[in-house]
Amino acid sequence: MDQPGYDYHIDIPGTTIFDGKQAMKGYALNKMCYDFNRAENREGFKADEEGWMEKYGLNEGQKQAIRDRDILKMIEEGGNIYYLAKLAGIFKLSVQDVGGLQTGRTTEEFQDYLKSQA
């Protein structure tokens, strides 16, 4: 979906505004992640990642981002962090692990960065 001619947003470096465009792009990915609220769906994914992604109709870019555990790519593909957080839980990643992965820091470096802003 494209919305030519009007920009609702300002450019904020390092930040993707999750709007209608992103929400449509990422619908299948976010729906799969939303369904991870239920333990049986988490188990289903763990047992067969490829089959599970196919079942939800993820596109190739979304599938590859998950195969690569690439959070930034998942966001680019329309993922929303609140739903992705459920997937991160399956991968046993904490919020600080996820922060580190996205910013090129180790988890410890990311925690130090948080503290440095006190």
Place this chain on the structure above:
Amino acid sequence: MATVLGGITTSHIPAVGNAIQKELYDDPYWKPFFDGYPKVHAWIKEHKPDYCINIYNDHGLGFFLDRMPTFAIGAAHEYRNEDEGWGLPSLDPFPGAPELSWHIIESMVADHFDITSCQELAVDHGFVVPMQLFWPGAPHNPDMPKTVPISANTVQHPIPTLARALEFGRALGKALRSFPEDAKIVILGTGGLSHQLDGQRAGFINKEFDQYCLENIVSNPEELTKVTRMELVEKAGAQGTEFLMWMMMRGALGDDVTEITRNYHIPISNTAAGTLLLECAA
């Protein structure tokens, strides 16, 4: 008629639930955060509210992108806390107050606020963590008030403006004060303050902007309506938009409030944690 006693805000970080379960109150990491709550506990003990309006934002438990209400109000006998995908133990259900819910919905729709009413609503950490912080042992604290959850969309843009959030709160306050029962009501605004979980800017915190928000929300909330939504994302971080809940709470309190206690601490998890207790003029 009912009385609005005041409002309490707090961050609602999921890790807090875990820290409560492990009783990490004196742990060096957690102490500066938990030290913000004894005055709140004392105030609640003194005033014993009968009802609590819990204004929070759902994070992908109660609502999905298939249907995303901008403003949703619970109208159920009870609210279940459910698994958010991390397999953590859920709390027992929180008792609702459907008569009050429908009174609010009637009054607010009459005042031109288009509400989504919810007879079933699973509540996530945004709702339960503040309950645990304010009423230890919740929902089994003997002073636990009956509750009406109100959720505003901060998952997907366009989110409401700060001006709309404040107006929403004003209409909510009017609804509450016209509830025909001699009852005491407290309003919670949960979430914030500055934080960002996603993108190359993950970990962003903005102390200066948080202090500006904390100062103005007490005595001059109108000033904050000048902040645009994109500015809010820029200055408070992508998830710092949860400050909208604070604005909704503030609008319901009326002009004249007294600050009872305030706490601010960086960081808890990825977040600048803020707590504020405002009492309405009698």
